[in-house]
Amino acid sequence: MKEDTRLTCKGRDPASNHGIINPPVYHASTVIFPTVQELRNYEQHKIRYGRSGTPTSFALEELVCDLEGGYGAKLTPSGLNAIATALLCYTAAGDHILLADSVYHPTKGFCADVLSRFNIEITYYDPLIGGDIKQLIKPNTKLIFTESPGSLTFEVQDIPAIAEAAHARDCIVMLDNTWSAGVYFKPFAHGVDVSIQAATKYIGGHADAMMGVIIANQQHWPVLEKGHRRLGVCAAPDDIYLTLRGARSLKVRLAQHQKNALELAHWLSTRPEVARIIHPALPGCPGHDIWRRDFTGSSGLFSIVLNPYDRKKTDAMLNSLKLFAMGYSWGGYESLIVPFNPKATREHIDWPDKGQALRIHAGLEDIEDLKADLEAGFGHL
Ligand SMILES: *Cc1c(COP(=O)(O)O)cnc(C)c1O
Secondary structure, eight states, X not given: OOHHHHHHHTTOOGGGTTTOSSOOOOOOSBOOXXXXXXXXXXXXXXXXXXXXXXXXXXXXXXXXXXXXXXXXXXXXXXXXXXXXXXHHHHOOTTOEEEEETTSOHHHHHHHHHTGGGGTOEEEEEOTTOGGGGGGGOOXXXXXEEEESSOTTTOOOOOHHHHHHHHHHTXXXXXXXXXXXXXXXXXXXXXXXXXXXXXXXXXXXXXXXXOOEEEEEOTTTHHHHHHHHHHHTOOOOHHHHHHHHHHHTTHHHHHHHHHHHHHHHHHHHTTOTTEEEEEOTTSTXXXXXXXXXXXXXXXXXXXXXXXXXXXXHHHHHHHHHOSSSBOOSOOOSSSOEEEEXXXXXXXXXXXXXXXSOEEEEEOOSSOHHHHXXXXXXXXXXX
């Protein structure tokens, strides 16, 4: 079956549920066993304790695993927890890991404040390094963490080249695939071993549930399965249900996010207030050629840099916007905007701009309303 069909069919089985379309929300801690013999066979039961999974969690795992093209999937209570859990599963004291300098900032925080306490050495690399990453691989390098495109600055990484260098030295390639939602980039077809997503963003898609997913290929599945169990990680049933419900419309929503973001980006590129656009699908974005080669589409998140204006004016512009609300996160149905300063959090970045950088999430509103809102805001500049 094609992907649109699978997104409507995976993770549900009406025949086992009174003919009801959607799987029920199982709230569970204790699971009871009718006989002492069955109790003794605890490990053999797929459903044995709330934390180890219910038909509700299995449903979302089945759907995201299929979407990303992996072998097995696990859920976590947030996207950041998916990153933390995955890193804890695959690393040990004395290991060295390579982390793209462009990653979601809290990923760096986890590595710096938690992994480093376990004597794990971290090196940040230029996200545009490609196959030259082989020069940074040391005998104890265990894992290369990628995020493509990068948070805020949207560098598209050459994942196949990084994977080739990594696998030649027995390193695991991990990807934060949140931007593509698993729709526009298929990680396992490009050499990724373990993919994670903040399903809080596009998969859930309605700004109402926190959820993380970790998907592994066959080779790396047993370690994930066991590590996730040992860490006691589990996601909440109502949030799983909301995420599964959001996933049914993922592709139609993304198509509209894509369309609105591209139209906005093209329009912004004609505005005298805007110095440059950083959108993976537009030339001028670092790694745009790789995006063309490896991705099948673009989502709703991109950045722009304004010409240099007095801070008071850009603040007045942001405060005046009616449809572009300010808030961290993205992937919901609504438009968002946040100012950022990449130099504050980066080791490797060429950022000559003096103007304010803004990250924009194009929501599902009418494009003319979105343009009018920004145009009125630009009046303050
Ligand atoms: C939001 C985000 C996360 C973290 O997800 P939460 O569900 O908010 O914990 C991780 N990676 C990226 C790229 C994100 O944008």
